[in-house]
Amino acid sequence: MTKWPDHSFATTKHKLGLYPVVDSVEWIRRLLSVGVTTIQLRIKDRSASNLEQDIHQAIMLGQQYQARLFINDYWQLAIKHGAYGVHLGQEDINFADLNRLQKAGLRLGISTHNQQELIRAKQLKPSYIALGHIFPTTTTLMSSSTQGLVTLKQQVNDTPDYATIAIGGISLACVPEVLATGVGGIAMVSAITKSTNWRKVVAQLLYLIEGKDMIDA
DSSP: OOOOOSSOOOOOOSOOEEEEEESSHHHHHHHHHTTOOEEEEOOOSOOHHHHHHHHHHHHHHHHHTTOEEEEESOHHHHHHTTOSEEEEOHHHHTTSOHHHHHHTTOEEEEEEOSHHHHHHHHHTOOSEEEEEOOSOOSSSOOOSOOOHHHHHHHHHHTOTTSEEEEESSOOGGGHHHHHTTTOSEEEESHHHHTOSOHHHHHHHHIIIIISOOOOOO
């Protein structure tokens, strides 16, 4: 059973903007080098021998570029190596020591998939809340239903005190209508990592979402 943290988690930027979710240190390095400032490292199915090394390297890169780097799931290693923040799913919350995370000064992001989970997330006083999945996605196996833009806008309006991130099946073409809901950031996965020209896509996303040009690396 989840133990509510004693205090709110450290805050983060309210408008996080472009928020790529990637699975390797190499992608972290690429994206930071061209001006992305908020990234999540989500490593799945990795051997324990490489896992800590990769997380440590990613955190070091985040610090080097003064970026907001969130580690998915591995909260103990995130604390150990001084990560900016951690992202936890609904199931992960049940096993994480949230008070330890909060006292260590890490930011916390939480996934939500419906109104009930959104209410629960707010009780944990996180740094940001991810709302999804907005459109159908094949990136992860999802048992929840697609939320859509109408629900997203309602959830954003109901969550004024938290930074919000839209996630799930969002393509480059969908970005303007997602932004129109008022959400503070957009998580992108395959739109970047499966692109034949990731630099071009990132440049377009940075301009659309944050109004800034990509750095030439």
